[in-house]
Amino acid sequence: MLRFRHIKFAYITGGKVYSVTTDKTVENQRVKLTVTNKDGVISASVSSATPIELLRLSAEFEYEFKSVSRVYLNGYQSWTDSVEHPINGRLRSVDHIPKPIADKYAFSQYGDYTFTRYSSKKGVMHGFTYGYIRSYDMYDFIGSLNENSGFTTIRTDCGFGRVLAFKECSELHIEDHFEGLKLYIGSGSEEEVFDRWFELMDIPKRDIPKIHGYTSWYRHYQDISEEILIKDLEQSDIGEDDIFQIDDGWQTAVGDWLSIDEKKFPSGLKAVTDRIAELGKGKAGIWLAPFVCEEKSELFKSHKDWLLKDKNGRVVKGGSNWSGFYALDIYNEGFRAYLKEVFDTIINKWGFGRLLKLDFLYAACIVPRRDKTRGMIMADAIDLLRELAGDTAILGCGVPLASVFGKVEYCRVGCDVSLDWDDKPYMKLMHRERPSTMNCILNSVFRRQLNGRAFGCDPDVYLLRDTENTMTAAQRRCLAEINALTGSVWFTSDNAKDYGDEQKKMYQDAIALSGCKVISAELNRKELVLQILRDDKKEILTYDMRDILSLPVKKLLP
Template sequence: MLKFKSLQFLCKDGENDFMAITSSSLHNDRLDLKINTDGDVFTVTVTSNETITIQKMYAEFEFTYNEDDKIFLNGYQSWTDSIEHGIHDKMRGISHIPSAIREKYAFSQYGDYNFSDYRENMHGWTYAYVRRDDTYYFIGSLAENTGFTQIITLPEKNIIAVQKDCSGLEINGEWCALKVMLTEGGEDEVFDRYFDTLGVPPRYGAKPVFGYTSWYNHYQDIDEAALSDDLMSLNSLSAKPEVFQIDDGWQTAVGDWLSVDANKFPNGMKTAADNIKQAGMIPGIWLAPFVCEENSDIFINKKEWLLTNDDLEYVRGGSNWSGFYALDIYNEEVREYIRNVINIVTNDWGYKLLKLDFLYAACIIPRSDKTRGQIMSEAMEFLRECAGDALILGCGVPLASAFGKVDYCRIGCDVSLDWNDKPHMRLMHRERISTRNSILNTVFRRQLDHRAFLSDPDVFLLRPCNISMSEEKRCCLAEINALMGSVLFTSDNFFDYTETEIKELSKILKIRDAKIISADIDDDKLTLRFKIGEKKYIKTYNI
């Protein structure tokens, strides 16, 4: 159903522009452009015998849409909303937000707003599909390490387009410009085929985990006493969690990872890890290795470590904490610092699970010799090398760069203590905090679990206190996380549980081996069909 139509290629050689719109390979005295279709894999390769600057690489494929088709377009990074759409739906960027607010909170840095066109068409990254009943018309990139691949749907033209994020890339020699799989079939059939061809299975030895993380109970207000109380509360459970993860708040500033807040943790982070191990669990800890906040010693005293743009301005990562900035991962001092931090955290302190967050910051700015996709791929390879045998839970990362490199990966935004935040917050960027959005990402990125990595849908929260969600919504969150994710974490203190929450917890632990048959959303009704053993179930949730 997907048939190649044409390719647009634009490059610059010194002061000269070269543009081609073609449906076949080209050759001139400066470069070769080869277009090849081998089975269901479409490839474009550019070879130049001198330095050229790529400005555009864009291919169109004919596809006839039906009115009832559902379109899925994978969002830019972990937190970006990613759901099935109707063919006439639109995506909203951030242009509707007043510029002063956009600048103050650096909303553009969290997603793809600086290098994507949100005016007309819907788009996504790496993989997408059009679903017609139970048939999936699938397109997925096989070369994200040379540059991220944007997939654009144009129903009014009966076109699906792919575009390489490569503007400004200088090449001399051979470059894989596009490599995409175009296939159709049932859900499992197309996703199995894609990941088999991609050749990046989940890391050997990664297993589904049940655990605790401190964030959604204490946020940054953690200390030894609070975590000790939460650790003790786990004794009230018949099912023992495997992981106890300490989240943000233990360090004096984001970026200063070897400077522990002594007021909160007077006995240090090794003692905290030892206490977790003595309780029979894997110690986990949160880090954001590619960023530092304004209040950090790194930002104040190591300006040469910061990533800069073409105007030599420091590159903001967003507005969290005191405001934060990206580090230059190609600065050897930065790399040595990160290596040393991870070595101390894992080997000296004893943490065996690393939640590595805000990873997208590494590739906010492309280089003349590297695309964002190449930078992010190399950044994730570097982290994998540093971590050794420690488990990595990736978060805030363009997902393709994490395929096969992390043990676990977040597939949605942060949940909230309410359902869908205040109305004015819903007008913010696509990566905003939202329990509803988190659930929908879990549903519509469900196919990544056990194929790319083991999926982390973020926490469930069943506690009846310190939360604004109704019991119905809390159960919805817990059940969907258990059905479709392999990381089943909570931030609840189990001393808060009544008999009602204990029964619900027991229930969700029993449905973790379910097989999802289908998921459909109609307005605010989410209908799931799944199997547990040989028994089939249908469940409808008010979303």
Template sequence: MLSNYKFKLYYNVGSVGKISSENPDDFDVSIFDDGVRLKITLLPKKPLELVWAEIKCKYNYQDDCRVFVNGYQSWSESREYLKGEKLVGLPGIGKWKIARKYTTISGDYHIKDYPNLANRFHGYTFGYVRNGSQVDFVGSLSEREGYTVINYNLNENSLVVEKDVEGKTVSESYVLFDIIRISDTYDRVFDTYFEKMGITPPKMQRMCGYTTWYNYYNKITEKIVMRDLEAFDAVKEKVDVFQIDDGYQTAVGDWLSVDKVKFPSGMKAVAGAIHQKGYKAGIWLAPLNAQKNSVVAKTHPDWLIKGDNGKPILTCVGWGGAYALDIENEECRAYIRHFFDVILNEWGFDMVKLDFLYSAARMARNNKTHGQLMCEAMDFLRECVGDKLILGCGVPLGPSFGKVDMCRIGSDAEIQFKDRFYVHFTNREIISTKTALKNTMFRRCLNHRVFLNDPDVFFFRNTKRAPIGGEKAKRLKYTEQQKQLLAEVCSMFGSVLFTSDSVAEYDENQIKSLLNTYAEKDRTDVSVDYVGDDVAVVVYSEDGKRIEWTIDMSTGENSKRQI
């Protein structure tokens, strides 16, 4: 893969746009290529404003091949594609001008055009073409110079690796590409990739527990938290962490302003109660965001990232809209460091779930690419958190490698199994249990190699009973088969296993199901084959038997047989 490639650079000198593979008047190129690693370094002779760089080669796609597309960030759909399929960016009304302001925020639609044609796919940081058991892999060793976009054109039998360098002007040597190409079996290519990257595998094997979000969303209270905490005594020996999600703070961005009506004892007391049970205390933040009506947004507009029109850029549609904090502003950095210090060291939380992290790099600026901004944001967050645990979410995965302990690798699971109608009219990052299942299976390559995979939650609670105490909670719309499927996929392919159910409502069978999901199974020699129409076939070995598991991710119907 990527042999006999052609290199091309799109750039500007002053007001003149140029396209060239080499130009002795403007730049030279240094190339290192040992057959596995390919490193291309630009040596400019004058200031060059970079636009795009690419390396292109011919690749013969077999009729029955599978092309893996790694989506832009945690939530973006990521799976193998078949010949004849189409990678759809913004479908339907999502492309309308009035809708694009909102549908494009969390994805790559500001970086990459979607041709919406059959056999045209693109993904980020790493990808592969699989022919049976052979995997032809290409992966970037660094996204710090810019995002690496891997394009597969099955119509013209070509593969193009692009570097998003928009917004960067260089006058000194600059690494455009640092990639590896490997042809081997699935597990071997990923073992080699992360070894070449120098990533240390996580020491933890599994993180089991609870999060408040998928039962009460932001309607949580101290009473609910304490009740559900007590209920976990029934499975206490299997629980590692108890996490408080959105809803404890008065506004996103005002993290130290706790809602005293909902949490009268404060968050230090909540963390203490969790510790008394022997669990790690986790808490959710969107540390790079500020809700429009937050105190921080109103009193420090100079801390907000602004667009070309001088107005703050919208980075989230939730909470009535939120802006991105500019971590290149020293006062803003000090503010962020301070709230992390209080949350981790004064309140005593052990783990932070950091969400909507893509916000750091929505816009290339200050002579930095999207990739550089995202990598520097992850560096800063790790510095703030120190040696405590980070669960990343809503983050481009490449920049998170080596910076987070755990990471969401799929979309939010929906409280109804069937996709809501608007899923087909929005974007590839929308909440969807079907997408969560796909990503959990097809991003399994990351689990235990760079971090623990967080597949998002599973559910066992009843669909019709009201929660104990009468608190308003979201009604679950799953069949028993769908619940069991989601839980087993999470348990088999993920290592961060959370539920939001109130275990106080569980009967004996539900307790057994929860404990079974938390338990690690000895399943080996695992493969996943996407066969089309949202159906995947999983094959694995367990207890000396070879099992084939066919899963319909649209309906939840699934069956196993010994082979």
């Protein structure tokens, strides 16, 4: 059990730094720090009688780590690798990458690298929002109950038997009240701690239907057109209630969402949605990245005032995709009006009223404001999207997960899969958010508890085809089976009519797992062992995550 020690609080006012370490409420003429510890909930809020700048608000816990303990700390956003680690584990930042390369490709922008300290010391690891220490089937859990006021970094120092929780607040200026830390500390089974956490957040379990469908991305990437998509549609065997999702490549540039590429889509996107309805094959879904624009876009050239800027007035780069892209300021009224027109056009005029895949959402909160933390900004950004989407389902992607708890129907829980197993060797040295089929699978397994509680988990697509990719049959089988076991989104970029007998058998074996429950998961070096419940019988699935040269070993348990 995590044993609470104290709160550390520091702030600046009148040019002086003040700090206190305490386990109880303290008050003076300047501020009041209210500390409570009751029924497994620990909170520390700040009230000020004068304007102050916050420097630190953290809680420290003692914990007796055991050799069998496994530590899980949730990664910053959808794509960040998030798995259980042994107590001597560690995380890798991007500081080993030569600066000219790191700057050119803006690797630091995808994750937490600009505002989180990475340690090379074994056992010193960090994550965001929630985490646990698992010993066999017992979970010692810590989870934030108020990420909308600021993200919470959870850090372990296994060698010293410490767990720290830091509220995002550095350089935040307040004049009256800051909600501060609010943490649930619990012990029990997986079901007990996760159910209790969501109960305390007042987020009821969600009866979200599992969606099936096709997405163009992993078959064509950006090389799509009206002709290609209609051919895909006509040759597909998707059902009337499935999703046919058009991914990136339909727009003239990222950010110019009202400008369809007329060379690719001479009849416009409405012609595609009309054809979908005419054939009765699925419901139309579409991809866009609402909070970013690429450098070659007209939006970037014509609306510099819409670009997000840091405290020094410099525009904020979001990453290196496309022609390089920049974040947009969600508080700019002109940009908000533009987004409203975009959503109205896409949903009501072009016919994409079933599903919006909204990507690269983290860009909205890359930098905090003087009066708002990243968590506050991301919460405002998601509320804006929810308002604009109305009843149209949202599939969030590339987003700090807590910001969309209970607010979107579906959310990606891993990085992009790849057409190979673990990307190119040199890419393994890059950021934690890089594409990797293996990493995506592991994220799906270790974030599985969010499925049906926070949203329907999207484990990305399964690929069973034996062409246009370098994955072995066993790797493709593993991907499909994990997706069926852990997610609520069952999408592919394959044409199932091209499947041979082997692919058909793999599909049937995977789909048969969709109603099974994962009881436990263990990652031993590179071997993934799942215990599942199928037809009231326990079963073990074992996957070799290194190369998967053989099919998973299945064993029934008494």
